[in-house]
Amino acid sequence: MDKNLLLFFFIFIAVECSKNLGKVCDLVTDDLLKQCYIRETLVSISHSPNQLAVNKNTNTVYFSFDSGQGEYIPAAVQIESKKVTVLKGVKDAFAVTNDPLIGEMYFGGSNGIYKYNPAQQTLKRLAVKNLDIWWLFFKKIIYFIRFPSLNAYSYHDRLVKPVTPLMNITVNQFVFDNDDNIFFINGTGLFGIKNGQSDIILLRESPRFLGMAANNKGHVYLCSENEIFVISKMIQKVKKIVNIPGVLGMAFDKDNNLIYSDSHEIVRLLPISNSYLKL
Ligand SMILES: *[C@@H]1O[C@H](CO)[C@@H](O)[C@H](O)[C@H]1NC(C)=O
Ligand SMILES: *[C@@H]1O[C@H](CO)[C@@H](O)[C@H](O)[C@H]1NC(C)=O
Numbered sequence: 001m002d003k004n005l006l007l008f009f010f011i012f013i014a015v016e017c018s019k020n021l022g023k024v025c026d027l028v029t030d031d032l033l034k035q036c037y038i039r040e041t042l043v044s045i046s047h048s049p050n051q052l053a054v055n056k057n058t059n060t061v062y063f064s065f066d067s068g069q070g071e072y073i074p075a076a077v078q079i080e081s082k083k084v085t086v087l088k089g090v091k092d093a094f095a096v097t098n099d100p101l102i103g104e105m106y107f108g109g110s111n112g113i114y115k116y117n118p119a120q121q122t123l124k125r126l127a128v129k130n131l132d133i134w135w136l137f138f139k140k141i142i143y144f145i146r147f148p149s150l151n152a153y154s155y156h157d158r159l160v161k162p163v164t165p166l167m168n169i170t171v172n173q174f175v176f177d178n179d180d181n182i183f184f185i186n187g188t189g190l191f192g193i194k195n196g197q198s199d200i201i202l203l204r205e206s207p208r209f210l211g212m213a214a215n216n217k218g219h220v221y222l223c224s225e226n227e228i229f230v231i232s233k234m235i236q237k238v239k240k241i242v243n244i245p246g247v248l249g250m251a252f253d254k255d256n257n258l259i260y261s262d263s264h265e266i267v268r269l270l271p272i273s274n275s276y277l278k279l
Contacts, residue, residue, distance in 0.1 A: 037242065037269040043077045043084055044265040049211075049248035050135065050173075052261055053096045054079075055118055056216070056254040057103040063249075063266060064093040064107070074107050074116075079253055079268065089123045090114045095144070097136040100216070106142055108133025113144065113155065127158050139176045150186070165193045165200075173211060178218025183231065185209040190222065192236065203231070204238050213250040215258075223247035223260070242269075 047065040054061050059079045064072035074093040075086045087093075092109030099106070105116045112131040115124045126142075135145035141156040143163060150170045152163040165182060166174065174184035180195040189205040207224035214220050220231040222238070226245045229238050246262040253259055258269045 036272040038272055040268045040270055042079060042082060042259070042266045042268055045075075046264050047075075047261060047266070048072045048094050048096075049261070049263065051095045051097065052213075052249045052251040052259060052266065053098040053105060054251045054253050054259065055098055055103050055105060056100055058118060059254045060118070061251060061253075061259055061266060062096050062098070062105050062107075063261065064096060064109075072109055074105075076118075077266065079259075087116065087123075090116070095133050095136040097138045097142075099138050106136050106138060108136045108144055110147075113142065126155060128155060128160055135171075135173050137175055139180075143174075145171055145173070152184075165198055169200075175212055175214040175220055176218075177214060177220050177231070183212065183220050185212055185222070190238065192231075201236075203236065211247065211249050213252070215252040216254075216256045221250055221258070223250060228258070228260070 045065050047063045052061055052063050060076045062076045064074045067073045071092045072094050074090050077084045090107045091111040093107035095108040097106050107114045110132045112128050113126040132147040133144050134147040137143040141154055143154045145152050152166040152171045153160050154163055170186045171184045172186045176182055182193040184191050190203045190209050192201045192203050209222045209224055211223045222229040226243055227240050228242050229240050232239050247260045249261040251259045260267055
């Protein structure tokens, strides 16, 4: 399997589904508060469809864009100012995540994993050789999905270990929720593994989930071709919140507003009540 082939597939879906993207309440939601969202474009650029991450200290979204040389270059957009910065020194940043406590960013790609400290402006490559990274997730330590095996590992104290409950399983993306339950998606569907257990529970086979992210409270969000969902914790139910076609990546700003990317832009969704308060 080739990363670009998989990418092409995602982008094809995104473009097909973006055709009917008109004006959205911008967006009426099905969620509990019956809120309505305004779309705020942060940056218009085609970028890596896999991941976005927000440094909550500076409210800056990190993403990466295709250099045209088969490599993704990391960049950042500060949410309030919309100022875009391109980061130098990382060779390929297909995946990105952050340590919410320290505010350090991690970038992963065909040259392994880099750790970037925005406050000190230091960049370090983690000591793992021959690593091609598909997905990153940070929870106390750094977790990653290797390409092309799509198996999940952790890295800590210079040691790479398989994530035991996910051993030998094809995982497209995974996150932990607040209670350290694992949720993952692959070509078959959405699965959950309760903290400390090994039983893999199939939560949903359809729609086909393309992306996932945990918000600042550890609630797990998913996107499909046309919709965004949240897993409600109590009953482990997957609930649709909003119809947005073509979403590929998601992240949350410091106030827990949803940020998503499609094949050509990165957008923040602001609840309308908030925007009124700001006016
Ligand atoms: C994972 O695969 C390896 C190599 O095929 C095998 O030795 C090991 O027993 C497997 N582990 C699990 C938990 O399935
Ligand atoms: C997805 O994971 C489930 C649970 O381990 C597994 O049974 C299934 O084969 C996987 N699907 C793919 C496409 O690898």
